[in-house]
Amino acid sequence: MYCLNKKAWQILHDEVQKCSGNDQVGKIEQEIVIKRLKKLRSQQGSPAGLDELRDTVIDIYPQFSESTLKQAARANQPPGIFAKIKWATILVSSSAGILWIINLPYPMIRWPVAKTIPILLLPSYMSMDYHYRGVIDNLEQADQLVNKATSPADINRGAKKVQAAKKNLEKLPVWFLGYYPQAYCGLFGCSWRFTLDEFETARQRVARIDAIVFQDQNAFTPFNQGEQILKAAKQQYEQANSTKDREQAIASWQEGIDQLAEIPQGTLAAKTAQSKLKAYKRDFENARIGNFITAAQEFDLAAEKAKQQQPQTASQLWQQAVNRINQVPLENPRYLEAQKLLAFYQGKLQSVVDPHSGRLIEGAKEFALAAAQASQNPPHTDTQWRQIAKLWSTAIEQLQRIRVEEPGYLEAQKLLATYQTNLGIIETRLQAEIESKTSLQQANEQIQSLITAPPSDSQQLKGQIQGIINQLKTIKSGTTAYAEAQTLLLSAQNRLKQ
Structure with a gap:
């Protein structure tokens, strides 16, 4: 006789299909339970009862239907004589009733039994062991699903495991902690001890x-x-x-980015948002800059139509175009395109408002545009940086020729502030190039001297190599000397380790 007959197998198999999920974890759980049932199906011996069937599935599927388990247990029992069934039922009922009373959570009942016949308290300890193991298993799965989640489905699955662990925890009979025997006693001795500390730790972990x-x-x-x-x-x-519709869309776009950036850190949603925010911000910046340029072009078209009949209106429209273009930052890839449009629109504006200062401003913008183009794709030599600085200085000189009383004075001052800032940046880059070039030359001289006359003392040799390393580290990135300095630095560091 097999421990699990065909009818009971089919009943349990159908319920397993209902309980299992469609994700990877669900498939693994289903496979584990099916293997256990197949083992019972092929194992010879007495038919598996309700408790054995329950133990086979309940640690994986706490939600497994109790009525289905009972139905499978009944179907798994071999047919017998009615008299035997009757007396067996009476005997089992009587024994179960006595065991139930003995295992009640009352010290006056449990204490004498624990001292004399502790094996009768086995059901209490088996129940405690079953639910304790349920807490541990469900918490381990929940911990993996929640703390290493890759999708919202993992979080939801982890939530179910936490609830299952909580139910197991509620079933743990904390009331008899401290009553003998404290250890779980099986057929081969007592090996497991459940303490209040373990219970508190599990409860804190669940929370x-x-x-x-x-x-x-x-x-x-x-x-x-x-x-x-x-x-x-x-x-x-x-x-x-229209420009107005695009600006409204950009405002909403910014609102969405702000909302994603404010998601509490440490959550899966925040990690997911951070991985997407870079692309969202890039697209947003492209749209924002594109809107500035498109809006400026629209103002230019409107100004061209109005300049003959309404020069004042045309002047205002070109000023709007200039204001939009001025919002394109220096580091943006479309900066050069924007500067060309800026010079174009400002020239048109000055031709309407103030021809004299307009020519000076237009000339200054040409020098500024040449300087901006020349400074692209660094690093540059100190000679190139000096030429770029000279272009910015010429543009500044053009603007400084505009007098206070001229209409273009205010615009010239705004440009002057920008150009002087850019000149300061170029001068800083020039100084860094000169210093780095000098440092590289000194380092090469030290290396040549070390090769020509190396010291006999190893410590003195290491000291000189360390001095070369320190010298090379002063060479700044973004200079023409930086690449060669990094190669020499790596070689010196490897030599120092020998």
Whole structure:
């Protein structure tokens, strides 16, 4: 006779299919339980009862239907004589009733039994052991799913495991901690001890993981809202037909990015948002800069139409175009394009407002544009930096020729502030190039001297090599000497380790 007959196998197999999930974890759990049932199916011996069937599945599927287990247990019993069934039922019922009374959580009952016949308290300890193991198994799975989550599905699955662990924890009979026997006694001796510290640790761990699940699930609400705002704003921007509509879309776009950036750190939603924010910000910046340029072009077209009949209106429109272009930052890839448009629009503006200062401003912008183009793709030699600085200085000199009483004076001052700042940056780069070139030359001289006359003392040799390393480290990145300095630095560091 097999421990599990065909009918009981089919009943349990169907319920396992209902309890298992569709994800990878669910498939693994299903495979484990099916293997256990197959083992019972092929094992000869007495038919497996309700408790054995329950132990086979309940640690993996706490939600397994009790009625299904009972149905499978009944189906697994061999047919017998009614009289035997009757007397067996009476005997089992009587024994079960006595055991139930003995295992009640009352010291006056348990204490004498624990001192004389502790084996009768075995059901209490088996129940405690079963639920304790359920707490540990469910907490381990919940910990893996929650703390190493890769998707919201992992968080939700972890939440279910935490709830299952909580139910097991509630079933642990803490009331008889301290009553003998304290250890779980099986057929081969007592090997497991359940203490109050273990119970408190498990309860704290359940509370901690439950809190993480709560925070993670809540964090996905602003995450989903932020993504919806971003998608809607991007679609609105692509469909916009005017500057006003595009600016409204950009404002919504910024709102969505701000919402994603404010998601609480440490949550899966925050990690997911951070991995996407870089792309969102890049697209947002491209759209924002593109809107500045497109809006400036639209103002230019409107000004061209109005300049003959309404020169004052044309002047205001070109000023709007200039204001938009001025918002394109220096580090943006479209900066040079913007500077060309800026010089073009400002020339048109000055031709309407003030021809004299307009020519000076236009000339200054030409020098500034040449300087900006020449400074692209660094590093440059000190000679090149001096030429670039000279271009900026010429542009500044042009602007300084505009008098206070001229209409273009205010615009010239704004440009002057920008150009002087850029000149300061170039002078800083020039100084760094000169210093780095000098440091590299000195380092090479030290290396040559060391090769020509190396000291006999190893410590003195290491000291000189360390001095060369320190000299090479002063060479700044972004200079023409930096690449060679890094090669020499690596060689010197390897020589020092020998």
